Amino acid sequence: MTFHVEYPRTVPARRPEGHQPAAPRYTLRWDKPVGELISAYFAMQGHGLPPERQAGFLERLTTGFGEADGPAAHEVMRFVDEAGETNAVAVGYWTDTTAYARWSRGSTVARWLADDARLAEPGIGYWREAIAVPYDRHETIYSAPGYRIGLARTAGAAIVAMTTNGYFGAARDRIPLSAIDALESPLAAAPPEARPVASRGKRLTAATPHNMCVLRSGQFWEDAGPEQLGDYRENLEPKLMRGMDYLAGHKGDTGTLALRVMTNIDADGAGRAETSVLAYFLALEQLEAWARSHQTHLDIYHHAIAMNRKFKAKREVVTWHELFVMPAAASFEYVNCHPRTGVLPYCSLFEAAR
Amino acid sequence: MTFHVEYPRTVPARRPEGHQPAAPRYTLRWDKPVGELISAYFAMQGHGLPPERQAGFLERLTTGFGEADGPAAHEVMRFVDEAGETNAVAVGYWTDTTAYARWSRGSTVARWLADDARLAEPGIGYWREAIAVPYDRHETIYSAPGYRIGLARTAGAAIVAMTTNGYFGAARDRIPLSAIDALESPLAAAPPEARPVASRGKRLTAATPHNMCVLRSGQFWEDAGPEQLGDYRENLEPKLMRGMDYLAGHKGDTGTLALRVMTNIDADGAGRAETSVLAYFLALEQLEAWARSHQTHLDIYHHAIAMNRKFKAKREVVTWHELFVMPAAASFEYVNCHPRTGVLPYCSLFEAAR
Numbered sequence: 105m106t107f108h109v110e111y112p113r114t115v116p117a118r119r120p121e122g123h124q125p126a127a128p129r130y131t132l133r134w135d136k137p138v139g140e141l142i143s144a145y146f147a148m149q150g151h152g153l154p155p156e157r158q159a160g161f162l163e164r165l166t167t168g169f170g171e172a173d174g175p176a177a178h179e180v181m182r183f184v185d186e187a188g189e190t191n192a193v194a195v196g197y198w199t200d201t202t203a204y205a206r207w208s209r210g211s212t213v214a215r216w217l218a219d220d221a222r223l224a225e226p227g228i229g230y231w232r233e234a235i236a237v238p239y240d241r242h243e244t245i246y247s248a249p250g251y252r253i254g255l256a257r258t259a260g261a262a263i264v265a266m267t268t269n270g271y272f273g274a275a276r277d278r279i280p281l282s283a284i285d286a287l288e289s290p291l292a293a294a295p296p297e298a299r300p301v302a303s304r305g306k307r308l309t310a311a312t313p314h315n316m317c318v319l320r321s322g323q324f325w326e327d328a329g330p331e332q333l334g335d336y337r338e339n340l341e342p343k344l345m346r347g348m349d350y351l352a353g354h355k356g357d358t359g360t361l362a363l364r365v366m367t368n369i370d371a372d373g374a375g376r377a378e379t380s381v382l383a384y385f386l387a388l389e390q391l392e393a394w395a396r397s398h399q400t401h402l403d404i405y406h407h408a409i410a411m412n413r414k415f416k417a418k419r420e421v422v423t424w425h426e427l428f429v430m431p432a433a434a435s436f437e438y439v440n441c442h443p444r445t446g447v448l449p450y451c452s453l454f455e456a457a458r
Numbered sequence: 459m460t461f462h463v464e465y466p467r468t469v470p471a472r473r474p475e476g477h478q479p480a481a482p483r484y485t486l487r488w489d490k491p492v493g494e495l496i497s498a499y500f501a502m503q504g505h506g507l508p509p510e511r512q513a514g515f516l517e518r519l520t521t522g523f524g525e526a527d528g529p530a531a532h533e534v535m536r537f538v539d540e541a542g543e544t545n546a547v548a549v550g551y552w553t554d555t556t557a558y559a560r561w562s563r564g565s566t567v568a569r570w571l572a573d574d575a576r577l578a579e580p581g582i583g584y585w586r587e588a589i590a591v592p593y594d595r596h597e598t599i600y601s602a603p604g605y606r607i608g609l610a611r612t613a614g615a616a617i618v619a620m621t622t623n624g625y626f627g628a629a630r631d632r633i634p635l636s637a638i639d640a641l642e643s644p645l646a647a648a649p650p651e652a653r654p655v656a657s658r659g660k661r662l663t664a665a666t667p668h669n670m671c672v673l674r675s676g677q678f679w680e681d682a683g684p685e686q687l688g689d690y691r692e693n694l695e696p697k698l699m700r701g702m703d704y705l706a707g708h709k710g711d712t713g714t715l716a717l718r719v720m721t722n723i724d725a726d727g728a729g730r731a732e733t734s735v736l737a738y739f740l741a742l743e744q745l746e747a748w749a750r751s752h753q754t755h756l757d758i759y760h761h762a763i764a765m766n767r768k769f770k771a772k773r774e775v776v777t778w779h780e781l782f783v784m785p786a787a788a789s790f791e792y793v794n795c796h797p798r799t800g801v802l803p804y805c806s807l808f809e810a811a812r
Contacts (some may be wrong), residue, residue, distance in 0.1 A: 105466060111491045112459060137465045137638035139594070140785075205644035205668040205786060236785070238592045240493070284491035290559035301811070308811055311788065314559040431494075431590070432559060434665065434788035434808075454788075454808035457655070457662055 111283040118273020125270030130246040142198040144234040153190035165194035168213035173203040177257035181366040229441030243278035246424040272396040289387035298449040310451040314432040317388040321425035322380030328420040347400035359390030472627020479624030484600040496552040498588040507544035519548035522567035527557040531611030535720040583795030597632035600778040626750040643741035652803040664805040668786040671742040675779035676734030682774040701754035713744030
């Protein structure tokens with residue numbers, strides 16, 4: 105079987121009349137029913153972050169991921185954030201919310217993260233950003249069917265051809281719930297403004313707003329030969345980084361609440377030929393507006409399309425994304441982090457009651 | 459159209475082979491796609507609760523419900539809780555989560571409830587318990603098609619005949635997600651124990667656990683003639699109250715986190731011939747265990763069935779329920795309430811960060 109959810113449309117599709125994409129793209133389907141999807145990011149944060157500390161943290165996380173009710177897939181990554189601090193990241197993917205909920209209480213990682221000792225490590229912060237959505241609040245796209253990353257590594261997932269691509273609005277059309285829900289932000293009329301927060305020495309839970317849009321967008325060039333590697337490094341990557349710099353530098357205008365450019369790393373902590381951007385937007389509509397109309401995105405988009413057309417099945421750079429529109433939640437936690445970490449500047453913050 | 463969600467089963471149905479119910483029952487369907495359902499309970503709590511204060515509160519709520527993005531239906535009720543305090547309750551039903559999220563920020567009620575002045579009214583508490591679920595996490599049943607209450611009052615809802623009834627496990631089988639998810643509590647192995655909390659003078663957010671089961675179960679006898687009224691008052695109601703007393707008195711054993719027997723009231727604050735029980739259980743499985751095996755429920759169940767069989771279409775007492783299995787949420791708020799209010803003794807509690 106191939107599982108999917110579809111609703112009788114009450115919100116018009118964005119697909120133009122008669123549209124057929126010039127080239128196929130791919131998306132995920134599972135061979136079993138999947139009610140809910142979870143991606144949970146765990147990170148250690150600090151200036152410089154010594155290699156042995158990073159290695160110890162990632163070892164702890166990946167060992168914990170192997171315990172009962174652990175994730176179906178995981179990856180490890182690293183990035184330097186806007187405050188100049190290094191963040192070592194482990195992301196786990198679950199397709200069973202109850203298993204995730206059990207793991208997030210009972211695992212060694214959960215107990216270790218909940219320990220008050222985490223509040224008192226000088227210069228070190230920890231954060232957990234857990235994205236949990238019903239199946240009908242997600243969509244995926246891959247430029248090629250052969251490389252598995254992110255959700256595509258979970259058991260039962262298959263990368264299959266689709267034709268809901270190649271026009272602005274296709275990502276929205278791929279989200280099943282978009283057929284019956286405009287997925288608007290309730291904060292659209294009064295978007296939150298960044299504010300300073302007191303976050304050091306504290307364990308803060310952030311309440312993320314209804315319909316916050318989560319994008320993990322990636323590129324993988326390990327298999328690229330000299331020609332395509334050169335093009336990626338000299339053309340696509342700089343365009344991509346200009347786009348990300350624009351979003352990160354214009355958070356208020358673009359509805360960007362946080363954005364990190366992460367590099368996948370190997371067991372020794374060395375960077376792989378793979379990066380992804382984890383970004384949060386107040387509303388899908390704002391991400392769409394940038395994608396449709398801003399030159400920094402059009403430059404990325406047109407170059408990626410041109411290379412896909414030029415090399416066709418011989419294209420050696422894989423691009424992909426997975427997108428989630430989250431219901432209101434209080435599933436992001438920041439422990440002794442710096443005040444500009446993640447969504448801290450934008451969201452309502454809570455502490456455990458005394 | 460009639461909207462509904464169904465999944466290819468991976469979890470066996472509870473329905474016995476070849477089961478056909480002896481009598482029809484009814485359930486809700488909407489004539490439009492409904493992605494998510496919200497019932498939000500707002501209450502004022504105090505010893506005695508003078509009629510003019512109750513009336514003022516309910517007037518404020520129902521006026522607020524009439525503002526932009528307000529609920530599709532609402533009711534007002536009253537009950538005396540286990541601590542002996544009176545609670546005046548207004549419940550709103552939405553079928554649009556974004557509208558609910560907008561209303562819960564922008565309405566006069568939201569601003570009034572968020573005001574710190576609510577923390578300083580002597581002897582008066584306020585609470586808000588908002589239950590928001592995707593459509594596939596709910597089910598309903600009505601003994602008759604003619605009376606509309608609760609979710610059944612929302613626009614586009616119709617009470618339709620069904621045959622998924624008349625056996626233990628039918629409620630579970632009616633929840634679409636149960637076809638692919640056992641809906642277990644992640645806390646089953648270590649259920650929370652009641653603990654004293656410091657709640658007066660505070661605004662506390664309670665994090666309700668994943669798959670908490672919410673039941674609103676009601677009875678309406680306004681149209682009952684002397685014979686059926688007598689039977690309700692002398693037989694069914696006492697059995698019902700014994701069952702509720704048992705659950706409320708054995709919270710730990712039964713997984714009951716809170717239980718209130720509420721009476722609907724009219725515009726003058728007088729009780730109507732209608733009650734409902736709002737109860738929270740750690741897991742659907744625990745509610746099922748009581749229903750299947752405990753004498754207090756069997757007494758209710760057998761009497762209700764006997765009366766339905768005796769009077770058939772002339773049955774003048776309507777019984778019904780609506781049930782939700784909630785994802786993990788932080789959508790219950792308690793402002794200056796007594797420590798035994800709602801789920802306060804059982805859930806993780808948070809305050810706004812300073």
